[in-house]
Amino acid sequence: MNRFSWLIRREFWEHRAIWVAPAIVLAILLLGAVTGNVFIGNVNVDHEDAAERSGLTEQDIADLRELKRIASDESLSEAEKAEKLKKFEDLETRLDHLEHLSPDEVLAVIPAEKRAKLVTVVYVAVTAVMFMVLGTIGFFYALDSLYADRRDRSVLFWKSLPLSDTETVASKFAVGVVAIPLVAAVAAILAQLVVAVGITVKGAIAGNDVGVMWDGSVLGASMLLTGVVTAASILWYAPLVAYLMLASAWAPKSPFLWAILPPMALVLLEKIAFGTNTLWQFITYRVFGVVKALFGDESQVPGVVIRSDELMQGTGSGIVELFTSPSMLLGLVVAAALVAVTVWVRRYRDETI
């Protein structure tokens, strides 16, 4: 076991991006928190949401609706619009302070019942960023894992040590499937805390109430979500990692192309021969399965809109379905088979150096 931990350590030495990239994202978030521009920077507030706190009267809101209607009226020319909007200039000036608000200011002006949702969206967004970053790193890690040392011939050094190819492949598979999602989980939770602290400090200085950032149910939900995403990533992406590692072990050159082109060729062939997209749908299903399960089929980028009802509703049912689907279990079986083939290729691949 101790040997195995050294094999894992070796991967972290070689592929520093696994921890450097999330560290950089965290540093950027921290910087954003310190300067007050926390990650998404500015949030556009629905003016009606902010009416109460911004001292808007009912007349103002009626004007606002009229203003929006005119602005989006396509039957009017630009000149006519400008003419009609003139009388709202005063209102627009008064609304200026609602544009480009930082999150703590948004929290201060929106109604209490909408705050928890906004904060959840913020947490989900930083989590999504971390998982996207590490997902990308995991993709390239797997492609590189059994190719890099063949390219620079250091494979001859590793093979001069009394390590079996099974141990080597297993350690790399463990890093790609388990360690990288775990790093993402830890980084995501740290990111949530950085954002929470940043918004809290900024809000406290400005005198805004940001207690909702530390609302137990909100924090709990976001941590739970992080845990679920991590578990789902580990189980769901195991066959994908194994496939990429097989390409990495086998490819004479450019494992990227060897991994991508054959399935793409088959997709094209299917399209030409049968006019169908079954394979392509399968591929996107395997690649985006977790994302889709979390955010529904629309898979919109979270954090841009404040209305997150659908987003949060999608969480529960989709994930349960994902974990219990035959597709998940079958994927694990396929992953095991691919790893076995990868070990075989790693061991018996005849290099003509």
Add this chain to the structure above:
Amino acid sequence: MANLIEAAGLTKTFGSTRALDGVSFAIGEGRIVGLIGPNGAGKTTALKAILGLSRFEGSLNVLGKDPYRHRHQIMQEVCFIADVAVLPRWIRVSQVVDFVAATHPRFRPEVCEQFLSRTDIKRSSRVKELSKGMVTQLHLAIVMAIDARLLVLDEPTLGLDILMRKQFYETLLNEYFDGERTILVTTHQVEEVEHILTDLLFIDRGRIVLDASMEDLAARYVQLAVRPDRADEARRLNPLSVRQGLGRVHMLFADAPREELDKLGDTGVPSVADLFVALMQGARS
């Protein structure tokens, strides 16, 4: 003494070319064997078969095991340096030493430290920051700290300057070789290894051309420097090769009557390089 390596009918084909063509040889414990041959002769192919890195036909036995099926087991007692460039470039000196210490049961960290302390290698450097010579020193320090029975060196000094090459073999002979360990080395620079070898294996086009100990060599082969006027007499004794020198004709004989040669001119043991050239030419003509 027991044989560490036994090969019989070792054959390896790449497409239509036979890199190894039914090669048979045995290497005993405590020998320092030079595997010598021109480019593409099959040296590296043979070494890779011995190290369990490639498939082969025929039978091969290394430390009592089939290397292809039991590579990671025989690696407990076998070390190899494939050539200077194979240490991963991204790794730090301290990391590679720690890693080998953790994964190799026969690695002796204190020995490695002792070798490294004599060099200018910084423990925190990455391999890519080291000079070529330093990388070899590092690799050698690691390998020599492994208490192995068989050490395989494939062109270990490629790309090093002459001082370092000399130093490399001196360290190997004086500090590593203890009379029990076995070393198998391939190199182009025959003259640099010949004084440390106990045995020679010449290989050409996948076949063994010569398999002899250095003592056999001195007994069987004679180098004769003869004056031009007596060269014809010497030619009648069937030399392996004839080379025109300054005021002398140099000839190389195998199993020739020593007394007659002594009468013709100055005799001596041929250098490995001369013998190599003579045998290669003979094998090819």
